Amino acid sequence: MGPGRNCPLAYRYAPASLDRDPEIVADAIYVVGGLYGNVEALDRVRAMAAEDRDAALVFNGDFHWFDVAREDFLAVDGTVLAHRAIRGNVETEIASEESGAGCGCAYPMDVSDAEVSRSNRIIERLRDTAREFPHARKKLGELPMNLVAQVGDARVGIVHGDASSLAGWGFAHDRLADAGHRRWVESAFRDSRADLFASSHTCLPALRTFDFGAGEVAIANNGAAGMPNFAGRRSGILTRIGVAPYAGAALHRVIVRGAHVEAIEIAYDHERWARRFLAAWPEGSAAHDSYWRRISDGPRFAPESAWPRAA
């Protein structure tokens, strides 16, 4: 398999490694994955958190991506690293020289070769920017691959990909809907002793509960904080987990061990973001070819596929 298809060995961890004391104890956390260098979405998330008393921000990887402009890279890096963060495949791959993993996305076969090769070109350009900031780059490489949080009675495994890999696709919406995948999900919860997983990486949201006989558990994949998640909707999504519900509207909500697990819309300034994106990635560039349509129109994806039962 070529670069961008592999899941490097160093990306793997045992689900049982999440069976540990929490690093974060909070009444509410915002899990923000897949910011993808969207400075406007980051501004919006900070404003939301400032209004939501006691909410802690946790960035679960791929906060960098489109931010190849030096000032954008520094703005994203400085803000994110002032909070709790784990590294995604993007941060892992720009922290080191080319490993053979390309963008480290471990893309499944339904993603085209052309798209994988464009992603590899994006990571090369982003790595060029990161090289100018050796100290920041070193810190990215030192970020953990996962965190454990305690929110009320709920134990939360915070990951980028899934329960066993930084770039795993085991928490993708279609896998979670697949009955054949249930046994894997069950073992992930059993081995980690988590009540919840908060993930990202697959770029499409999912929020599903499961009951394996010891009470409901849930997987909340926020999709992307910095890109549209649904057709015709120009906003990102974050996962909020709190002992009390969000004061505003939630796209979807489940309750696990008394914790409210919610998909919350990030209504960032699209026009401003579009101008910033186009300045770095004009027509004909790798990121424009792969992402402009999604940034403008959203992906071909509907809320019914993310959370089959209406909120």
Ligand SMILES: [Fe+2]
């Ligand atoms: Fe990722």
